[in-house]
Amino acid sequence: MQKNYFKTWWTAMLMLLACTGVHAYDFEKDGIYYNVTSLTDLTVEVTCEEEYASENSYRGDIVIPEQVEWNGKTFTVTGIGASCFSYAELSSIQLPETLTSIGSSAFISCPIQSIKIPDNVKSIESYAFSGCRIKSITLPNGLKELPFCIFQGCGQLENIIIPNSVERIGSNAFSNCDTLKSIQLSQELLTIEQEAFMYCTSLETITIPANVATIESRAFSHSTSLSSVTFLTNKMESFNTDWFTGCTSLTTVTVPEGVKRITSYGSDKCTSLTSIQLPETLEEIQNGAFNQCENLTSVTLNAVVPPAVEYETFHLNTYLNATLYVPKGCKQRYQDAENWNSFSQIIETDYVPQATCALTVKASGNGSVSYSNGENVNNGSRTWSVPTNSTVRLSVSPDSGYEAYVKTIQADGSETTEKASYNLTVEIKESDVTVEVTFKKITVALTIQQAESGCVEMEVEYGQACTVRIRPEDGWRIHSVTFDGTDYTSVLDEDNRFTTPTLYEDASLNVAFEQDGNGISSLSSSPVKVYAQNGRLVVEQVGTGSEICIYDSAGRTVKTLDAQGGRTETSLPTGQVYIVKTVGKTVKIAL
Known part of the structure; x- marks a missing residue:
């Protein structure tokens, strides 16, 4: 009996809270509700009148002041609290320059059409503008990331400029923004997380900036108007074809230099894709990567050495109908390479790969050697392909109490030995070079x-x-x-x-x-x-x-x-x- 009574009482209380609301503020001034966030610094954040209320009490045009008086003290407004204006019938809002943060779901499903966020804002949390009717928004310089679902489902947003301070775009940040036609990404952007632009069905073109090193799965999937993607970056080692799953307007893809592998997730329903261009750095295409692209007519490779590839990487129609274009002087290599020889037509282009030499670095003892791409050698050896007539810098890192001795061996057998500093410069002429680094106890x-x-x-x-x-x-x-x-x-x-x-x-x-x-x-x-x-x-x-x-x-x-x-x-x-x-x-x- 007691358990049933408690359950009935708790259910009744939840219904009462939902209908009447619970006070969620410390004080009210001129129709705006505030919570004190610091009595030491005298700061407050804007909040709503009631939690769990059936509707938000804010209406019309809202102007939030920079400071507010209460109990004989002057408080500075620095935050917009979580869910503060969610579902509020606002016509417009003016935010104070003193603002530094916007909480999660702060404007979720709010009908305001434009908003300017002050430059002092350094933090905006997830879902902050999800489902809003905004057509334009000005984001603050200094913002480091756009978090999870920040603009998800903003059905009237047509264009946006991401300030250059932003380094990460979170998962689903712009998903289902079906009116978004253009976006200018931050020049300092490093990461685009999964499904960030999924179902942006009006987005036609996008340029990936030079510093981007990571793009996660399905980043642009089902963006059905996307016809052109330009990659300015050469910092990615992996390229996932599922980034463009369901991009039915995409006609061509150029995989940027620096990419070593193309993953097997597949670019499903890229029915308009007719040509792909693959980089000189490519070493591997995983099984099924382009298997759903049955209308490919042109595959261009800049790699001198045929990358490893499985038969089901491409659709049967591709092998039968597409032309494989390879660098000048490399046709025989592709004709001899497994699965590449399944292409019915292989043609050499005028592309002449950059002349390269092999740089082999061997390290032994207590320490490591770092190549400029961040790869380390520690009690082993690695070989990299580097341009001829270039300078390579290696970072030599002995363990405490050890020092490095370097022997540089040219292809003709000539060698030099020296005690190494922390930064080692190797001149690459027109032949292979081996660098042997030995770490000895001092x-x-x-x-x-x-x-x-x-x-x-x-x-x-x-x-x-x-x-x-x-x-x-x-x-x-x-x-x-x-x-x-x-x-x-x-x-x-x-x-x-x-x-x-x-x-x-x-x-x-x-x-x-x-x-x-x-x-x-x-x-x-x-x-x-x-x-x-x-x-x-x-x-x-x-x-x-x-x-x-x-x-x-x-x-x-x-x-x-x-x-x-x-x-x-x-x-x-x-x-x-x-x-x-x-x-x-x-x-x-x-x-």
Whole structure:
């Protein structure tokens, strides 16, 4: 009983809501209803009087202000809320320049015939104008996308200009706009989603801009007046023939350069299609792609190498009645190619393909090489066809701690090897070129200057540290340890071990020894410091005028200096060991 009672009560409430409506606003001013969207920024959006009401209360001509007063505060109008004017009997509407967004279904099935959207609007949500009677609309610069079903079923819209800021046209955006005759697409457009222009039965021509890389299925299907499509883009790798399913007025299709494959979805009911032109880049036509185009009389191919094709790609009538046009000098290749040889007539054209060479890139080790089309090679090889007498740029990306070495091999066997930077330029002349990129672990040199003749050089892996243990000879002890000119003497552990900082480039470690004081404490407490820095001898903490004597390892005098106070330095031949004597110190050091 309780369940039945609750169900009956809830049904009654829904009926009551549908008839009477529920308040959906925070306040009303001059016949317009508002919801507060931010008390911090003092912003509002326009909304409707009631949710779930049987009809919209807005009528006639509407002017929305930029600001509105309420409760002693001034609010800025920045939004049109979801379903705000849906089904409203509006004659006209003026939107404020402060507007930044329009919600979903905001004007659905609204009878207004024209509207200008301010340039500050950056977001328009799905179904916003679906089913409207608009004949003209001005869209804002700065808008990035036209979302799902935004203009679906706008039965009086005849033409529209898409601002150049728009990068995506969502699915069904203009579907069933059966009066749309012309549309100018954004020059920055990247993507046209599925069924975007389906059933645009008055659309006669359309130009696809140069940046478009993706068109999804049935994009222009059943646009029965569409007779001409111009592709300015060369950024698409796939071409779907189902884009034009049911386009009964389409007579010719030119597939743009750059396309590698034509899909198998099929261009059903393209009964007027008589000619197709296919690009030099084409590698594959999938089965059934043109099987429904039984009235084809001309198939023109610019590809030197016959693309892979199945027999049922074309209708039987095409094989019997159409002429296959191929590049000059390529007829025999097509006569020998499976299924292309089913064409009853193959004729060479005057088209001379651009001369190309093979660029093979091989990469091994920890890193990758990117070709200009975005394809990567990582522990493998790829080959591309590139124009002769051209320049190709490769991006070389070693993993952290690795560097790249490049060997470039010309067709005649000549080769060059170099260490590669991140950007590699390859000159393509008139023959094939192979580029081999090897990624190797970086090593850095740690040079250890000893108080002996010569030095020790160690190889250390890039990004690693190195630990050395210092052992003075009898009668000597450690005076100073400097790493790239910085004193690290104080960080030695009890076993006189020193660990370098992380090594990212070549570095030097210099150790100086002083004579053991044989128990005389004054020697050990002397503040004098002797060390090497940037190939020069530095002496610190010797009073002004005190004598500094420098000898070679055989005891011969090399130089005598008068201390300058605080810091005294001098240049000496490097690669030698010197004995430095001054107040309270005898130090042995190598430069």
